[in-house]
Amino acid sequence: MSTLKRVHGYLAEFDGAADIYHAAEQVRDAGYQRWDVHSPFPIHGMDDAMGNSRSVLPKLVFVGGMTGTCVAFTLQTLTQTNFWSSIGLGFLQTLAETYPTIVQAKPTDIWTLPAFFPVMFELTILFSAFTTLFGLLALMGLPRLNHPLFASKQFGKFSDDGFFVCIEARDPKFSQEGTKALLEKIGGKNIELVEDEL
Incomplete structure (x- = not known):
């Protein structure tokens, strides 16, 4: 019996903190709203680069x-x-x-x-x-026992030496072709379609 899956989004790896900072600015400028940056350490100014407003x-x-x-x-x-x-x-x-x-x-x-x-x-x-x-x-949104990104083969590197941007499929601007093309254009590597089990 096959397991039903839905697309969670695209995950792309970047070389370093400077690359992911500039990638975040470009994703923000492209108008995406449901996305996140994952890095092994806090990056100064990332909230501004992502366009995050002050927390409530x-x-x-x-x-x-x-x-x-x-x-x-x-x-x-x-x-x-x-x-x-x-x-x-x-x-x-x-x-x-x-x-x-x-x-x-x-x-x-x-x-x-x-x-x-x-x-x-x-x-x-x-x-x-x-x-x-x-x-x-x-x-x-916690507690959450599992996250779709945990199924990614490369995502485990984010806590060691990996820098990732994940654009979620629930974003209004998300399209499989357009989002993947944007991630490639801004320097994303090892772009992976992440799926979530229903």
């Missing part, structure tokens, strides 16, 4: 951190102060002052806010860390 992750982490701060503030004021009833949310008074922190006869109201800072800080860091982890995994 810092914004997600900021929102996650602010959520942690708000959760900590709400949790502490709800259980230790009469703040909620003082602003007209008396139905929350049943939970208010459940665990008041009374230190040297100081009042248990919103003005004891400095006592809340340690917990607010900790939850800000905790929510930021979780947002970073899960946001990064979501943005990168």
